[in-house]
């Protein structure tokens with residue numbers, strides 16, 4: 001469990017950006033919501049250890065930490081391959097393990113960039129895929145993701161939800177901002193809001209629907225790309241999908257149109273932690 005205790009932050013002599021923030025982070029996904037400038041990125045940087053609070057403390061941070069900043073450094077001359085090798089070395093990952101994990105992550109995210117070219121030449125989405133890959137290289141116990149869905153295409157957005165689900169299933173703590181609305185649909189996601197640097201306690205239960213489909217595996221990519229689909233995995237010809245409740249009718253209609261048969265539909269309630 002990570003404890004954020006009375007954390008305040010001001011930059012220079014400016015007004016406080018965070019005021020006495022108290023927060024407990026448990027394994028699972030915690031989504032920080034709030035308007036522009038409310039202090040979300042600052043809080044994430046403090047929890048990730050990249051910025052020091054002006055007062056207060058963060059305790060119990062497990063290692064390793066994977067961090068995706070809101071803005072990846074621009075103009076990187078390193079190639080994707082060299083950058084991921086470098087990040088793996090910093091985390092003391094064995095070379096062969098790191099190479100295999102990087103290849104797996106880039107393949108799952110459908111990275112289509114030139115991995116030997118300078119990262120500065122990559123598209124926004126491909127750069128974001130590298131940012132996500134480096135954060136997940138060492139199977140982090142704490143994942144701090146600042147707008148990680150930004151720039152991702154629909155298919156990669158679904159894969160990121162799956163990767164996050166796998167990390168959390170493995171016991172990781174994930175602290176996320178996401179103005180696109182993907183994170184709040186993840187199972188069990190806990191939402192907390194910042195308003196002008198003050199944390200507003202409370203959580204919104206998010207309703208999700210589990211859908212089991214037969215004769216569906218050939219359509220996995222199409223189903224994954226449907227709006228509101230949080231995850232979809234295939235086993236044999238069957239597909240298990242989890243979708244936001246407001247999108248489940250659309251998903252079922254499309255599945256039937258594709259010739260799948262519906263084996264089961266179950267409402268999940270993402271209980272607030």
Ligand SMILES: Nc1ncnc2c1ncn2[C@@H]1O[C@H](COP(=O)(O)OP(=O)(O)OP(=O)(O)O)[C@@H](O)[C@H]1O
Nearest residue numbers: 011014017034035036037038039040041042043070
């Ligand atoms: N390094 C910095 N130096 C000075 N001021 C900063 C710095 N970083 C952030 N700020 C200021 O702190 C306030 C909160 O910024 P922060 O980026 O944490 O908010 P945010 O909620 O993530 O915003 P957004 O949704 O727009 O990304 C803003 O007024 C911002 O200008």
